[in-house]
Amino acid sequence: MVVACVAAVVAAVTGAANPVSAVQFLMPGHWVYNSALASVFHVDGSTGNVDARAGVPGSPGNQVFQGETSGYVVGSDRITEFGKSSLDVKGSSTPASEETAYGVETAGGPYLVYREAGKVVRMGDPSVLMELDGPVGTPVATRDGTLWLPRTEAGRLCQVRKDARAPACQVPLPRGHNGALTVVGDEVMFVDTTDDTLHTVERDGLGEGRDLGLDASDDAVLADTDVAGRIAIMDANRIHLVDTESGRAPIEVDLPDGDYAGPVSTGEVVAVVDRGTDTLLTYDSAGELKDRKQLPAEKGDPRITRGEDDRIYVDGDEGEHVVVVDQDGGLTEVPIESGGDNDAAPPRGGGDPDGPPVAAPKPDRPNLPQPPRTEQPPRTEQPPRSDPPDTRRQQQTPPRVPPTQPGAPAGVSATPGDATATVSWGPAPDNRSPLTGYRVSWAGGSRTTGPGAGSVTIPGLVNGTRYVFTVAAVNGVGVGPGSSSNPVTPAAPFLAASAPRNLAATTDFDNDTVTVNWAAPADMGTGVFAHYAVNVGGVQATATGLSATVTVGVDTELTVTVTAVTTNPAGAQVVGAPATTRTEGRPPASDPTVVLSQGAPTDEYCGGQEGCSWMHVEASNFPPNTMIRFEAHSTQEDYTNAHSTPTDENGFADIDRFAYAGVGYRVWVTVTTPDGAEYVSNTITWGAG
Missing domain, CATH: 2.60.40.10 (Immunoglobulins)
Structure with a gap:
């Protein structure tokens, strides 16, 4: 005492x-949303205690992500912001997409990444929406607050630096290859699951590939940080721990059959959750099982995430429990019941914090059988005793602490x-x-x-x-x-550059390229010119001049955007206002046609007969430089004739052939290509000439 x-x-x-000072809200930890209590709760990962609670509207399954001063309850139809120190609701906004956001808590964030929609939102005041022209893969973040986003379909790796207002997608990825990102130490790496190689991400591209030592499927999932220098790759019911330095064969960890979420790493251990059985499994960097825990039952699937404090947090979907995985793999179960309040908690058992301590109520005792009472002899009357003054109250009441x-x-x-x-x-x-x-x-x-x-x-x-x-x-x-x-x-x-002028795009359908031309912006802003960023249908390019040629599929219409990029006094690159236009898609090919008419009179073959003339035939839109076969037909019994001739480079051929004198008979021509396709001309009635 x-x-x-x-x-x-x-x-x-x-x-x-x-006990609920603002300092606690600024320290690392984890927020969880309890839908039954319509409140967010803060879990201190170092102590396993719930130390704060705030009433925030939301729905079951909502996620909570935190920035430096605010937290955000994120659902499919609403995002609600609350102050981490004041614990007051500050406002709400509409999500950029109805899909479930992938949240990244990092310096300058948090970020909400809508992977299918290709949208990134940096939450803050104000929030910044960044749109990419197509879907993105699972992002990772480095300690300096840079967000990295793989766009394997477009063959580009994008990065969003802290405080940037637009992504820079200047690092090329192998087109047509699948893969994912991870961070080893503070170095970003790309795992190519198409050719099973590991690459360090460098300033201008990927470093030389190193063999993974395994055959990874395109559905393989990576932990976003390493496990004591090893990359954790979960593929089906197996975890591969790949050594990034020595080149030794990966360590294989076979998981029980299940439906797994993860893997997630603390830096020392890796954790996965079997959503079918609500079981948490943790392994060390040598692949040894550290711990196995049955999670408390809740509706929905548990979520497993990594906090900025390098701990792993496993939330129940209803927000009633959190399991904390410490850096060394230790597990702490934290029940979310009433949690912390906005004000300091009263002493255990209630009462005035400045008054005497009040004993906590004792738990109910079971009704156990009591031993029989022993009759006591009658008490002998004692003379009155002079008791000392009752000082118990004084002993229980400590002196008040002065202000x-x-x-x-x-x-x-x-x-x-x-x-x-x-x-x-x-x-x-x-x-x-x-x-x-x-x-x-x-x-x-x-x-x-x-x-x-x-x-x-x-x-x-x-x-x-x-x-x-x-x-x-x-x-x-x-x-x-x-x-x-x-x-x-x-x-x-600082003023960014205005939009480039006179933007125009020309498509070369034969070479699958788009050539973009523009004039310099009327106002280059207050920065130092760095380059122009060119985006053609999601394919990025840079130029220091006023034109660029980009190789891209040209079958459909494409959006073309050009921005001037300048450097501010702090050395950060700033993207200016965009100029935008669209290209024309490849025109559809016309169907082959055959046109027959009665040509010039002739004395050959049918000379002297009434109506003796050539058949004039024109064939268009056939394969260029290809031999095609013309065959004449008539309602005159037993008449037929044929001739072959090549088309020119435009797929056109015409002939004056098949001298004919069948006045009053109907005549037509068929054209056959080498692959057996047959095309029929119009039908005419042969005249007298």
């Missing part, structure tokens, strides 16, 4: 007494603007004296805000000058310790 009281006093004095200066604000951050900066922070513990305000200070000035403020914009700063802001809380006792922001440098707004 003495140790507990001392700890409580120390916690109160240092500002750590609030002190407030604790430090949580999560102080700054965002630069044009000669301004916006400083944001989470609430500070008041340490038993109501807050009267927050003091924001920097080199050259300070400003005091009200007690409810969580952000302030500082004007009058000097562009190009580096600033660090310190925020301290103030209460009736004094000013508390300050927390400093990240350094920021205000700057004039």
